[in-house]
Amino acid sequence: MILNYFKIALRNLWKDRTFTFLNVIGLSTAFCAAFLLGMFAIFGLSFDQFHENIGSIYEVYTNSQTAKGTEISNANPIPFAEALKEEVPGVKKITRVANGGPLVTFGEKTLKLDVLWADRDFFDIFSFPVVGGSKINPLQNKSSIAITRTTAQKIFGEMNAVGQTVTMRRDNEDVPFVVSAVIEDIPEASSFQFDAILNFTDLPASFYAANKDRWDAHNHPVYLQLDAETSAAKFEKATAAFSNLHFADDIATAKRDGAKPNSDGEYRQIHLLPFEDISFTDFNSNSSKVNKTLPYLILGIAFLILFIASVNFINMGIAKGSQRLREIGMRKTLGASKGQLFLQFWGESIFVFSLSVFFGGLLALLLLDKFQTLFETKASFALIASPGIVLGLLLSLLLITLIAGGYPALLMSKLDTLLALKGKLQHTGKNKVRDVLMAVQFCIAILLISGTLVLWSQLDFMRTKDLGFNKEQVITLPLNTKKDRAQLLQLLRNALEGKPGIISVTAADNILGLGKDGRSSTIVMGFDYKGREVKTNLLNVDYDYPKTLDIELIQGRAFNKQYASDSLSIVINEAMAKEFGEKDPLSVRFLLNDSIQYSVIGVVKDYNFQGLNKTIEPISYFMNPSSPKYYAFIKVAPNNLSQSYDRVKEVWNTLEPDTEFLGSFLDENIDRTLKEERKMTTMISAGSILAIILSCIGLFAISLLVVNQKRKEIGIRKVVGASTSTITVLLSKQFLKLVVFAFLIATPLSWYLTTQWLQNYAYHINLSVWIFLAAGGIAFVIALATISVRTIQAALQNPVDSLKTE
């Protein structure tokens, strides 16, 4: 009997080649997209899951009450971790972690490595297996370094790495480190990515030694593993006394400034963020949002695409069923039971689905490389393959075939024998199901199209918005060097200043946007001004900073070599001026570290020195010649930008032949910060294109059928005098009504969702009706074009031909 089913399935599929082809194409594409998108999303969701202790690992962060509200920080003072473990019960293991990119030298080779500094417990908490050398603990000793397998190969080649000595530039001297262990390469799905790891106490003096006993210098995150018996909530409660003891000064300041205690009556509360959520968490000063939108959005898109393709399958299945009524009737007459008929038709569906899953999978494998490049992801099928995932995949495939293949099969097996024999459909109500499903398809397509348009507009807005500084003409350059930075900067200045195309050179200790070195940092400082605490972002700049970046000076003056006292002067932005609250900001004088008096000498116009998701915060420029400047900023002439870039590169290569030139224009840096947005936009664009194509495949198939069913009607209408255009309209109307209906449903939904999303950005576009009308219009035009292929052809047909076919 199975063989009989199989045979008739194949013959039927072959007989309806067009449909089978459309079905397999649509489903294969949908499965391919679903596989790739699903893989991407699961990869994202599987981040850090490889740690054996993942359920009991947390990052420590603190909510502190200030006069302006609650502030959140995950930066802690150096003595914090050890004290926390000793004084609050429940901590099994704890580690401080800092990261950086120092230059490491072995013989002739100098490499810039991504380095972590951590405490011994690091390897007990996290699962980074050691493959060679000190199995016990790679961080046992000071002055030892553990490196990953790939790094070992890069530095030492085939040589045994363990026991070798490398030197690292620290505090302007070369410090030797002995390789204690080689660890397995860091999995792609790890939040920590590093080439080498060192003991935390080996950090530069300015970071570690200078702050060793200070409770007021917050500069690194802390991770801990709790005892099996201790819950995060219980632990958080137990830290109250600890916070009140060690941060008494901060709390006193907060109280004085008028901060209100939180609901538990505390001014400082330590919290634990589950490490599982780290890769989705965005710490900024007033929230620590766990944001899994992207992976779930992508899973959602994958689901919607599969839904659309499945609906096509259902609709074509029902439509095809109506052409097989006599077969169904005859089989029932001969004694086929409902179950047997269901199995037969469902079997045909399973066959088509299996074929599509196969082709879809194949296509996904072929496109994997392109996908990885396009979405800048390391996600691959091998990375996420696990028995659970495979089982889940099989189950969902079975479920999809059961629903999409089973529904038409069920309808057919339930047909009344006699009516089926006569070749009549039981009732016309089935078209309602079809119409609703098609409307939902177009609803999804319009939703995705309008989402795409909104994302595009916002992305374009963020890329082109005037940020208040010149991003087109300024090259940023990380000053990675083994020499003295100040000295290198001076050499750079000498070599560049006055050269054609170079307008001015300056430096600062922070970059704008994201440079080629991939680093960004925020330094926020608080101090007392007239009996209350004020907070500001801090930037150590060199001369000519506002001038080089075209940041407008609206009051006072910038730093000037003529004034020796400028090392005690600051330049602030408007937001900071507001913070001081003085009528004349230039009159502001304040004390830092209780002794040194600084004065404000100039005010610059507000500009977006952080992402556009944030409102402009206060910032203050300091001009301390001894503080290190990590980045040079070089303004070049507007014409011949690339020639000027090459000139800067040339100069760098003569000054620093051993280190890579990482210069980039500021607009590139801004673009680099929009990676997430770009990824999301590409995903949703791809999703909406697929959605509209698949919806139209379904529409095309149904229009084929309807036109076929109406051949006679069309012929008669033409005989009695209907024109081609009235017939085209007649045939198209019923489908276009669905698209209009879908538009009416999709628009408010899309409006709501995109408005929610735009709330993430302090600076965003205003939604206009046109975006939604455009989305609806696009869907309408594409749908019209799709059905016209068949309807116009049918309407043009000689009525004699169409009448003959009946």
Add this chain to the structure above:
Amino acid sequence: MITITDLEKYYATEEVRTIALNKLSFKVNEGEFVAIMGPSGCGKSTLLNILGLLDDPDGGSFVFNGIEVAGFNERKRADLRKHNIGFVFQSFNLIDELTVFENVELPLIYTGVKPAERKERVDAVLEKMQIMHRRKHFPQQLSGGQQQRVAVARAVINNPKLILADEPTGNLDSSNGNEVMDLLTELNETGTTIIMVTHSEHDAKYSHRIIRMLDGQKVTENVLSEYISK
């Protein structure tokens, strides 16, 4: 074999209620060949569908082989049907996607006959119907007469006690029609009961008895002279 008493069937469509069968009663004995005649719309097909257990009457009694089957549910009817009754339709109703062999084999599949036996039995029937050489062909590749012979082969493959034929020659020319009628007569001679609906007086002459209907009722019943003489 068949006894119907006061059989009734109505069709209710929106406003109008059609009485298709109006207190119809008659008897068919085992081994008989009965023709049913009457003008279009008088309820012949309706009657045949009920006799073939494809449909359920709205009133009256229908005793088949000593069992009252009026009111049987779809499942029970299907079970009785597939073992006892064969159908021949005016429009053949062969499945286009199956070959001649497979079409004839189909009833055996639904009654659960083993493959080896199926092949043997199908071959025997095809041989008898003289379409063995066409066994690999699809219905569209056959003439109308050949198609109807395949349909008859399919109807007899299960050795049913009763064959119901609804205008079996309606779509055929006279020579093909006569061939089919000869086939039915042959079957009847080997003991199969046949009830046939027809518009053709010529075809009706092949039967033993003609039941004439009008508006869902039996009007006359005449036993054919040749039969009496036998």
